[in-house]
Amino acid sequence: xxxxxxxxxxxxxxxxxxxxxxxxxxxxxxxxxxxxxxxxxxxxxxxxxxxxxxxxxxxxxxxxxxxxxxxxxxxxxxxxxxxxxxxxxxxxxxxxxxxxxxxxxxxxxxxxxxxxxxxxxxxxxxxxxxxxxxxxxxxxxxxxxxxxxxxxxxxxxxxxxxxxxxxxxxxxxxxxxxxxxxxxxxxxxxxxxxxxxxxxxxxxxxxxxxxxxxxxxxxxxxxxxxxxxxxxxxxxxxxxxxxxxxxxxxxxxxxxxxxxxxxxxxxxxxxxxxxxxxxxxxxxxxxxxxxxxxxxxxxxxxxxxxxxxxxxxxxxxxxxxxxxxxxxxxxxxxxxxxxxxxxxxxxxxxxxxxxxxxxxxxxxxxxxxxx
Amino acid sequence: xxxxxxxxxxxxxxxxxxxxxxxxxxxxxxxxxxxxxxxxxxxxxxxxxxxxxxxxxxxxxxxxxxxxxxxxxxxxxxxxxxxxxxxxxxxxxxxxxxxxxxxxxxxxxxxxxxxxxxxxxxxxxxxxxxxxxxxxxxxxxxxxxxxxxxxxxxxxxxxxxxxxxxxxxxxxxxxxxxxxxxxxxxxxxxxxxxxxxxxxxxxxxxxxxxxxxxxxxxxxxxxxxxxxxxxxxxxxxxxxxxxxxxxxxxxxxxxxxxxxxxxxxxxxxxxxxxxxxxxxxxxxxxxxxxxxxxxxxxxxxxxxxxxxxxxxxxxxxxxxxxxxxxxxxxxxxxxxxxxxxxxxxxxxxxxxxxxxxxxxxxxxxxxxxxx
Numbered sequence: 214x215x216x217x218x219x220x221x222x223x224x225x226x227x228x229x230x231x232x233x234x235x236x237x238x239x240x241x242x243x244x245x246x247x248x249x250x251x252x253x254x255x256x257x258x259x260x261x262x263x264x265x266x267x268x269x270x271x272x273x274x275x276x277x278x279x280x281x282x283x284x285x286x287x288x289x290x291x292x293x294x295x296x297x298x299x300x301x302x303x304x305x306x307x308x309x310x311x312x313x314x315x316x317x318x319x320x321x322x323x324x325x326x327x328x329x330x331x332x333x334x335x336x337x338x339x340x341x342x343x344x345x346x347x348x349x350x351x352x353x354x355x356x357x358x359x360x361x362x363x364x365x366x367x368x369x370x371x372x373x374x375x376x377x378x379x380x381x382x383x384x385x386x387x388x389x390x391x392x393x394x395x396x397x398x399x400x401x402x403x404x405x406x407x408x409x410x411x412x413x414x415x416x417x418x419x420x421x422x423x424x425x426x427x428x429x430x431x432x433x434x435x436x437x438x439x440x441x442x443x444x445x446x447x448x449x450x451x452x453x454x455x456x457x458x459x460x461x462x463x464x465x466x467x468x469x470x471x472x473x474x475x476x477x478x479x480x481x482x483x484x485x486x487x488x489x490x491x492x493x494x495x496x497x498x499x500x501x502x503x504x505x506x507x508x509x510x511x512x513x514x515x516x517x518x519x520x521x522x523x524x525x526x527x528x529x530x531x532x533x534x535x536x537x538x539x540x541x542x543x544x545x546x547x548x549x550x551x552x553x554x555x556x557x558x559x560x561x562x563x564x565x566x567x568x569x570x571x572x573x574x575x576x577x578x579x580x581x582x583x584x
Numbered sequence: 585x586x587x588x589x590x591x592x593x594x595x596x597x598x599x600x601x602x603x604x605x606x607x608x609x610x611x612x613x614x615x616x617x618x619x620x621x622x623x624x625x626x627x628x629x630x631x632x633x634x635x636x637x638x639x640x641x642x643x644x645x646x647x648x649x650x651x652x653x654x655x656x657x658x659x660x661x662x663x664x665x666x667x668x669x670x671x672x673x674x675x676x677x678x679x680x681x682x683x684x685x686x687x688x689x690x691x692x693x694x695x696x697x698x699x700x701x702x703x704x705x706x707x708x709x710x711x712x713x714x715x716x717x718x719x720x721x722x723x724x725x726x727x728x729x730x731x732x733x734x735x736x737x738x739x740x741x742x743x744x745x746x747x748x749x750x751x752x753x754x755x756x757x758x759x760x761x762x763x764x765x766x767x768x769x770x771x772x773x774x775x776x777x778x779x780x781x782x783x784x785x786x787x788x789x790x791x792x793x794x795x796x797x798x799x800x801x802x803x804x805x806x807x808x809x810x811x812x813x814x815x816x817x818x819x820x821x822x823x824x825x826x827x828x829x830x831x832x833x834x835x836x837x838x839x840x841x842x843x844x845x846x847x848x849x850x851x852x853x854x855x856x857x858x859x860x861x862x863x864x865x866x867x868x869x870x871x872x873x874x875x876x877x878x879x880x881x882x883x884x885x886x887x888x889x890x891x892x893x894x895x896x897x898x899x900x901x902x903x904x905x906x907x908x909x910x911x912x913x914x915x916x917x918x919x920x921x922x923x924x925x926x927x928x929x930x931x932x933x934x935x936x937x938x939x940x941x942x943x944x945x946x947x948x949x950x951x952x953x954x955x
Contacts, residue, residue, distance in 0.1 A: 293877030506664030
């Protein structure tokens with residue numbers, strides 16, 4: 214997410230080409246490098262800064278140190294009709310994810326729906342990328358992933374689950390698609406990082422300290438604390454956020470043969486490896502469904518249009534402009550950023566400079582664009 | 585949920601037989617009456633008092649007044665491989681639900697997975713009943729439903745969505761199954777009813793008043809207020825609970841051709857009908873997946889056991905006994921209630937007496953059991 218700090222605007226294509234070159238230089242085949250860069254670019258365009266080129270350095274280091282396989286043999290290891298498990302062969306999640314999602318979509322076109330559990334993968338970027346791919350094929354797409362532990366289960370005093378996102382999208386006819394993409398924690402980790410940098414307290418309900426106690430000091434998170442699940446506390450449904458995180462962890466990790474819960478390996482080199490391995494890499498779960506198998510496709514899209522219009526017409530809470538439709542903020546960010554460019558903070562630019570130097574690839578600052 | 589008020593203990597089978605007789609008397613065929621009574625009994629056994637025989641009177645009135653069809657022709661109206669839409673012919677949700685879920689499970693056994701969207705149905709009881717059915721066939725089952733409007737979308741000042749539950753279950757080997765069954769609102773409506781009866785305030789984050797303002801007075805809910813989605817407010821992820829409620833509403837209502845959002849008809853006779861109809865009845869969405877198509881079935885169950893044990897070993901928050909596993913409270917309630925019976929509050933007993941009188945079916949108080 215954006216910060217109030219000064220940033221420099223980069224054309225999206227400039228960043229996309231740079232990422233592609235970096236991935237290629239790491240030994241990733243051309244088509245895969247383009248694919249991985251597209252996942253990062255989509256995140257930056259949609260305003261999810263934490264999952265875009267801001268992570269390129271982590272991916273580069275993991276590839277450069279041999280922790281990620283640049284030329285994976287991504288394959289179906291088990292399959293029955295509409296379902297399958299895919300082994301990502303420790304490839305970049307940005308490549309394994311789109312390919313496994315492609316298998317789910319192919320299955321949907323053949324069997325009405327397709328469901329693919331993935332093991333032996335790495336961080337796959339924004340979960341929302343995958344249902345957006347499905348929209349291009351007129352399918353309803355789902356995606357989930359597990360990830361490095363950050364979140365405590367309700368009544369737990371330590372990190373046991375990742376922020377395990379869930380995404381799903383539904384196409385409209387005249388209205389833009391409804392795109393849901395949400396972590397199952399109360400808040401994205403990036404928001405805690407922003408408070409750390411700004412030295413401001415965080416709302417009660419975001420984190421606990423290393424003893425499991427409520428705190429508003431973001432430093433308690435990096436001192437061994439944990440994030441809280443969506444719902445935060447028992448009275449507000451914290452057990453429900455924990456249930457959702459557990460569901461994603463089981464479908465992605467337990468079902469595929471990947472690591473699960475506290476054993477999910479980290480996405481960056483500097484992060485500590487779990488003391489134990491219970492499977493291969495991290496896991497994802499993709500689903501795709503043919504609309505036409507349920508209802509006439511155009512009728513569905515017109516019904517979605519009507520749903521959107523009715524929800525937009527909800528009487529607003531005083532002081533707000535009323536409810537948003539899921540996907541509104543990201544779509545609006547994309548419209549602005551396609552025109553103006555992607556704002557990158559200085560630490561991100563410094564990281565990219567460093568990657569450029571190590572990989573021996575030029576990274577040029579834009580001619581203008583400081584904002 | 586239970587109350588602190590005095591209650592009378594009824595053997596579960598006693599209530600099950602009474603419900604069966606009532607449904608039979610309403611013209612429901614024998615097998616369907618048994619099925620519907622089983623859904624209610626399961627809810628009472630699992631401690632979800634709000635969805636068990638406490639609702640029998642509402643179902644009876646809806647049947648008696650002709651608002652629900654006792655002999656529906658439940659049929660697949662559209663289908664493609666692993667997916668289908670089922671029209672419940674305005675039958676009792678407690679009959680339409682299990683049958684549509686059965687179609688999803690049959691499809692799963694044939695195509696690896698099965699997904700059934702349902703229109704023209706009515707309230708289907710606890711969502712958790714359906715994944716429990718799937719466990720009996722060694723499948724991973726999902727269920728969702730939409731329902732009468734009670735919840736405001738984040739930043740909305742009026743009811744637009746139901747409490748739209750999501751349920752999923754995963755079998756263990758030696759450990760009991762993980763059973764997730766959660767409304768997408770911050771809290772179950774029943775908890776607000778309890779506060780109303782007890783004349784106690786509710787926590788901030790449960791409801792808003794008719795002007796969309798935060799309130800802790802439960803009377804504001806019945807004076808035109810609304811429940812808040814899981815996450816309650818923007819800072820704590822209230823948009824995420826809204827997204828989950830929207831997802832369930834679209835999969836159940838929009839996709840099936842049922843009513844959606846504020847147009848979902850109510851489950852009881854005394855509740856006001858929406859001013860507009862945008863489809864048929866309310867909607868459900870069922871899914872089932874073959875474990876064996878993803879991973880060896882026994883291996884999966886042993887991995888689930890390990891997941892449960894690791895999560896149970898989480899260091900506890902001071903003052904708690906540590907995290908529960910989803911489904912723990914309901915399973916523990918079932919163990920007690922199978923032995924001791926189902927505690928019914930006086931107003932519920934009075935309702936059942938009234939139904940007994942109107943339907944001309946004896947309802948006997950247990951010989952002992954006042955607690």
